[in-house]
Amino acid sequence: MSCTHEHTPTVVKAPIVIDRRWPEEGHTRIPAWVYTDPAVYQKEMDVFFAGKTWNYVGLECEVPEVGSYKRQWIGDRPVIMVRNEQGEINVIENRCAHKGAQICWQNTGTVKDFTCPYHQWNYDLDGNLQGIPFRRGALGKGGMPKDFDLKQFGIKRLRTVNRGGSIWATFSDEAPSFEEYCGxxxxxxxxxxxxxxxxxxxxxxxxxxxxxxxxxxxxxxxxxxxxxxxxxxxxxxxxxxxxxxxxxxxxxxxxxxxxxxxxxxxxxxxxxxxxxxxxxxxxxxxxxxxxxxxxxxxxxxxxxxxxxxxxxxxxxxxxxxxxxxxxxxxxxxxxxxxxxxxxxxxxxxxxxxxxxxxxxxxxxxxxxxxxxxxxxxxxxxxxxxxxxxxxxxxxxxxxxxxxxxxxxxxxxxxxxxxxxx
Ligand SMILES: [Fe+2]
The missing domain is CATH 3.90.380.10 (Naphthalene 1,2-dioxygenase Alpha Subunit; Chain A, domain 1)
Incomplete structure (x- = not known):
């Protein structure tokens, strides 16, 4: 099981209010709006996929070597399953810490590290930020502030579990153990x-x-x-x-x-x-x-x-x-x-x-x-x-x-x- 980077900011979101009434008969009826309403959909993404659930990501055999990866989604959120230098499997967000671009565009492959195509910020297989081009500027001008700390700007790593060769991840620190979740x-x-x-x-x-x-x-x-x-x-x-x-x-x-x-x-x-x-x-x-x-x-x-x-x-x-x-x-x-x-x-x-x-x-x-x-x-x-x-x-x-x-x-x-x- 891996932990998330400490710096990950907590954004307090207002709950989505859905102005709908379920039919009186209860669970023997399904109102059509659960399949069409964008507010319902958004709430499902928050409550379920980004919430206290464990989500299937893939099979261990899909990433056989160090650097093998599989691009995946948990609900709306793009993630990457990747085998790190130690041979462990990480699930990291597919999102550059700089401007948020997806850093991985292919379904599967093998890499040494990840480089965002936009400004080439570079991450290791654990999601740690390793390098920024022009960090010290060009021709003596520009560059990042002297106190800019790479360690503060890694890619978020999700809690993960390997069950018999299947890989599961959750965005939530409060989700119960995988075993308890499944029953x-x-x-x-x-x-x-x-x-x-x-x-x-x-x-x-x-x-x-x-x-x-x-x-x-x-x-x-x-x-x-x-x-x-x-x-x-x-x-x-x-x-x-x-x-x-x-x-x-x-x-x-x-x-x-x-x-x-x-x-x-x-x-x-x-x-x-x-x-x-x-x-x-x-x-x-x-x-x-x-x-x-x-x-x-x-x-x-x-x-x-x-x-x-x-x-x-x-x-x-x-x-x-x-x-x-x-x-x-x-x-x-x-x-x-x-x-x-x-x-x-x-x-x-x-x-x-x-x-x-x-x-x-x-x-x-x-x-x-x-x-x-x-x-x-x-x-x-x-x-x-x-x-x-x-x-x-x-x-x-x-x-x-x-x-x-x-x-x-x-x-x-x-x-x-x-x-x-
Ligand atoms: Fe069927």
């Missing part, structure tokens, strides 16, 4: 995926989805849609309403665990409700949907770690999902695909092949991004409208079945409290 159930899911084995980076996919970031969060807390929308899942048995499953809200509703047991293609009573179950369809390359048995024993899905990350497995594809809000009406979605260093060649091939289910053009995931766009368009035209989430009841208790919106209700119960709405 037992979510931590168990992370540990299940990252059991301490060395990880191997397999690749990324990124896309810009024209919808509010919370719609993606809701989508991953919504097994109900997965049993209806995704022909591919239903028809080929990867995720179905009649599978054994669990929906567990945790962290007061902020986080969740959502898992299902893979049972293969079959026709049952439940499939008749699923219009998208296509008995007439056969898949020529069965391997596309057939996982090789491994550690998860057919258990798929995973944990949502609030605010913006999901860890889980789909067939043999291991991935993290990360959501980067881009204003009230858009978000970036990044999948990071990985494997274990001790995977054989065949398993690596399957992990990559099953990644075709996910991402912007994924056999399954492409349905989601299209739907979220349609929802944003629908609600933006009707800003006073309200959605209803009563599938599976009005409560927020864990469910052991798939056709439930309990995780969304639990989330909005948490959200209203945290946002003061």
């Amino acid at each position: 037992e159930a979510v931590l168990a899911e992370i540990d299940h995926m990252l059991p301490g084995k060395k990880l191997k980076l397999l690749g990324y996919s990124r896309q810009l989805i024209p919808s509010n970031w919370k719609m993606y969060l809701e989508n991953l807390k919504d097994p109900y849609h997965a049993t209806l929308l995704h022909s591919f899942y239903i028809t080929f048995g990867l995720w179905r309403a009649d599978s054994k499953s669990e929906c567990i809200p945790t962290g007061g509703g902020a986080h969740s665990v959502m898992v299902s047991h893979n049972e293969g293609k079959k026709k049952t009573e439940a499939t008749s409700e699923m219009q998208r179950f296509r008995d007439d369809l056969q898949i020529h390359d069965l391997e596309t949907v057939t996982p090789r048995a491994e550690f998860n024993r057919g258990r798929v899905g995973g944990a949502w770690i609030f605010p913006a990350a999901q860890f889980g497995i789909q067939a043999n594809s291991l991935k993290t999902r990360h959501v980067i809000p881009r204003g009230p009406g858009a978000h970036e979605l990044v999948f990071t695909y990985y494997g274990y260093e001790d995977d054989d060649e065949e398993m690596t091939r399957l992990r990559l092949k099953h990644a075709n289910l996910l991402g912007p053009a994924g056999f399954v995931s492409m349905d989601d991004s299209e739907m979220l766009k349609q929802v944003q368009t629908g609600i933006s035209g009707y800003p006073d409208s309200v959605s209803v989430v009563e599938m599976g009841g009005r409560d927020t208790e864990p469910a052991d079945y798939m056709v439930s919106e309990v995780l969304i209700r639990a989330f909005y119960q948490y959200y209203r409290g945290a946002m003061g709405l």
Whole structure:
């Protein structure tokens, strides 16, 4: 764990006042303005992403050597994950202490140090300011004041944690420990995926989805849609309403665990409700949907770690999902695909092949991004409208079945409290 530079100034901000009223029915209703109002969005950035939360930054295997870095965002704030001279991983703000320009413009790479392109202020891999051009002026004139102290003007370093090879950071000195923040159930899911084995980076996919970031969060807390929308899942048995499953809200509703047991293609009573179950369809390359048995024993899905990350497995594809809000009406979605260093060649091939289910053009995931766009368009035209989430009841208790919106209700119960709405 690293500390922040002492000089970091504290700016006292006036709280954002949101002049809105939540529907009387409470957490079974979601007013459309939570997806469109710029003041709501700004408050979310402050309360959640810059607040007492732990945020997913990346995997240790993405920065293998001294000086390897990954550019990342925590909400609206650009940051850099970088391995320092001692081999430790820092997360620093991507912002020059001089005028505030981003010092790192590329997604990944390896550097000796960071130089801001604007006036070439130079920082070491811990964010310490090392040098300023023309510090003593030019031709005997100008330069910085004699008492200008480089040590006072480093880049802020965030509190960071490494859990099984995943890197997390918080802007807050008051956030609880990472373990306490996640809680037992979510931590168990992370540990299940990252059991301490060395990880191997397999690749990324990124896309810009024209919808509010919370719609993606809701989508991953919504097994109900997965049993209806995704022909591919239903028809080929990867995720179905009649599978054994669990929906567990945790962290007061902020986080969740959502898992299902893979049972293969079959026709049952439940499939008749699923219009998208296509008995007439056969898949020529069965391997596309057939996982090789491994550690998860057919258990798929995973944990949502609030605010913006999901860890889980789909067939043999291991991935993290990360959501980067881009204003009230858009978000970036990044999948990071990985494997274990001790995977054989065949398993690596399957992990990559099953990644075709996910991402912007994924056999399954492409349905989601299209739907979220349609929802944003629908609600933006009707800003006073309200959605209803009563599938599976009005409560927020864990469910052991798939056709439930309990995780969304639990989330909005948490959200209203945290946002003061
Ligand atoms: Fe989906």
